[in-house]
Amino acid sequence: EIVLTQSPGTLSLSPGERATLSCRASQSVGSSSLAWYQQKPGQAPRLLIYGASSRATGIPDRFSGSGSGTDFTLTISRLEPEDFAVYYCQQYGSSRTFGQGTKVEIK
Amino acid sequence: EVQLVESGGGLVQPGGSLRLSCAASGFTVSSNYMSWVRQAPGKGLEWVSVIYSGGSTYYADSVKGRFTLSRDNSKNTLFLQMNSLRAEDTALYYCARHLMISSSWFFLFDYWGQGTLVTVSS
Numbered sequence: 001e002i003v004l005t006q007s008p009g010t011l012s013l014s015p016g017e018r019a020t021l022s023c024r025a026s027q028s029v030g031s032s033s034l035a036w037y038q039q040k041p042g043q044a045p046r047l048l049i050y051g052a053s054s055r056a057t058g059i060p061d062r063f064s065g066s067g068s069g070t071d072f073t074l075t076i077s078r079l080e081p082e083d084f085a086v087y088y089c090q091q092y093g094s095s096r097t098f099g100q101g102t103k104v105e106i107k
Numbered sequence: 108e109v110q111l112v113e114s115g116g117g118l119v120q121p122g123g124s125l126r127l128s129c130a131a132s133g134f135t136v137s138s139n140y141m142s143w144v145r146q147a148p149g150k151g152l153e154w155v156s157v158i159y160s161g162g163s164t165y166y167a168d169s170v171k172g173r174f175t176l177s178r179d180n181s182k183n184t185l186f187l188q189m190n191s192l193r194a195e196d197t198a199l200y201y202c203a204r205h206l207m208i209s210s211s212w213f214f215l216f217d218y219w220g221q222g223t224l225v226t227v228s229s
Contacts, residue, residue, distance in 0.1 A: 035215040037152075044201055044219035045152065056206075056217060088152055092214035098152040 002027055002091050004099035012107040019076040021102045023089035028069045033093030036065055036074045039101075040085045048087075049074065079104070109133040109218045111202050116223030123192050127223055129185040129202030137180045140205035140212045143187050145198035146222070155200070156187065157214075170196075192227045199224050 003026040013019055023034065032052035037045035047056040049065035052072055062077040076083055084106050089099040115127040127143070143155040156166045156176040164176045175188040185202055200223050203216035 033213075044221055045216070046219075047206070047215065047217050050206060050213065050215055090152070090215060096154050096214045098154075100151045 002029065002094055002097055004089050004091055004097055006087075006089060006099035006102045008102060009100075010103045010105060012105050013079055014107045015079050015081055017079050019074075019079055019083070019104055021074040021076075021087055021104070023067075023072040023074070023099050025070045025072075025091060027094075029072075029091045030093035032068050033091055034065075034067070034072045035090045035092065036063075037088045037090065038083075038085050039088065045088065076104075109204070111204065111218060111220035113200065113202055113220045113223035116200065116225045118226045118228065119192055120229050121193060121227055123227070124188070124190045125192065125225060127187040127189065127200055127202075127225070129187075129220060131183050131185070131204075134204070136178055136183050136185060139207070140214075141178070141185055142203050142205065142216065143176065143185075143200055144203055144216065144219075145196075145200045145225075147195075147198045150198075153198075157205075158185065159212075189225070192225075194227050197225060197227045 005024045007022045034052045036049040039045045048059050048063050053065045064075045066073050086101045086103045088101050110132045112130045140159050142157040145153050145155050158164045158176050173191045177186045202220050204218040206213045206215050206217040
């Protein structure tokens, strides 16, 4: 089973700042089969990115994904108030596993 | 508009059973890949089970032999029968639709319900 490790656990930033979230896989994720989700308190997860770098329908372009192999990154170029949430990565290339999440909180 | 509405959660004793439902609207369940994903309180996400459009079902090792996923095409609804429940099954259970791109299915989820809470405790 591929284990995904997200870092940092918590990111404290101010609105307008850039957020960089990391997701590292224990082995190579085939075909860049890596997705990112956003989850706000009391809400279901929302798909942001798939295929490591493709934005899902309706996702603002301040969200971008990059990476391949074992190292992936989600970047939020300028944080909006509604972006403070927990972010999960998920690999779907071999079986399917989720990372433990990164919380982006207001500094 | 795509909507998924889960129901059937509640408090159950260890060893007991529950049947979760997921009513879909805005699309046809039987033409899609559908999964259940759960989230223990304050924890991350765990995939539980999938049903493919052809009807095949698969389960996480943690629930294999205890959970059964089915669907009622006439009601456009998914069901998750959960037997021999354990404390570690306590979680918010989401049903979710798989993403399809250019007629190819992917094991990630573009629509989620709001979840139904299952608590296993004596």
